[in-house]
Amino acid sequence: MTTKRSMVKSLLAAEEASSQVRVQGWVRTKRDSKAFSFVEINDGSCLANIQVIVDATVPGYEASILPLRTGASLEVEGGLVESQGKGQKWEMVAKSVIVHGQADEDYPLQKKGHKAEFLRSIAHLRPRSNLFGCVFRVRSRLAYAVHQFFQQRDFVNVHTPIITASDCEGAGEMFQVKTVSGESGQEGQAKNGEEEFFGKPAFLTVSGQLEGETFACALSNIYTFGPTFRAENSHTTRHASEFWMIEPEMAFCDLEADMSLAEELVKYLVCDVLENCAEDLELFGKFVDKGLMERLHFVRDRSFERVTYTEAVDLLLASEQKFEFPVEYGANLQSEHERYLTEQHFKCPVTVYNYPKEIKPFYMRLNDDDKTVAAMDLLVPGIGEIVGGSQREERLEILRGNMEREGLAEEEYWWYVDLRRYGTVPHAGFGLGFERMLMFVTGVANIRDVIPFPRVPGWAEF
């Protein structure tokens, strides 16, 4: 009868010694002594490794333990004992070791720090590094916390389609979905024949919002959480071609409540990660972003600021700050303006709302001043926009007017318009960029380093 596997995390948290435990994992580092070796094993369950003492008398020592290199996979059975050395409370003394796979000499991960750029080129191995192990454990926890937040509030999770035929809302360039010729499709050629697979052109979704609205107008409070695709040729640290987005939509809801939910969500996620990912966050605070913990505590403890677009412009004009782009009413706030507000002026997350209608899309609700729409952006230090949302235009005639002005054919959106014909309700929602949130809570500066296999223009490796 083999001993049940223990994860490194639980062994390191042990209350007492144990005569027989079993770990399985990968060698992070090994140091040889005359009569024994120290092998540090990591299994991804936590940041820390467990140190294993392998005595020269263990069967196979010379043949298979001594030659072990960083990256090799193995399985150890033995006792869990209090460590004689400094630096760790518990360590293992091996009775038997099975080497599943030695690592070739050219295993690229070293114990020393690598540049993010290099690690991206070995995306299949980088989760074995300390930093990326932490990033993806936190990513998993953050995703869980998102569901928890909404489920606790009785929001219904809706799986909106990834393939869509509505060139929706003009929210950016789209990828088209086509069939390919040949058995394997390796040629990448569009299939012969005029017929579209779906009967009309189809695309990868840029937002689940419009579909989300239909479900909110039935189930009241819903949220989506899934992949989103944008074909923009963006080359920045916060844009990717494929990313995940969370989009709640609430019926009988105005902008005020919408903003409150967004702020509550951001705060909830920060608190959850602080509570449940302490060890990982410590690494980020030490090696990635010195100011991280202070910022997260700040977000947890203080309330967010709120200003209207007009107030924000006034603040920027009065700031006497030199901007590359001028600040003016009616124009979109530039990245540098947003960052000034959240990083310099308020030094905390800020929600900017009520934007001029001219710079916002057709579905946002017109305010009574006839000049602004009930839109909002939540800005955070270091990232900029993390949430974008609005109250939706629920009045049929005004929506039609907006669509006509923007040259959108009503036939294409007939089902969206229908919502305003059959029991329309005030409703609102927003989109939270999952990766941007992850960047915010980890301090990792590049979106490509919080996505397992990032897709950006010119790069779809792995």
Next chain:
RNA sequence: UCCUGCGUAGCUCAGUGGUAGAGCGGGUGACUGUUAAUCACUAGGUCGUUGGUUCGAAACCAACCGCAGGAGCCA
């Protein structure tokens, strides 16, 4: 798409006109309850590519390729 910067050993980099270097990693050996172990020896390079300037180019010039950062777009 625009602007800027960078491409030298597996990795991180030094080398600014005179013919290729270090640390880490790899290999071999020694030593040690070690922990980014230590010490010695050793292998490893078409200096991104192509063309030009020069007696001579890793270095200077041009084009191209790749990557990174910023802008726009937005999550």
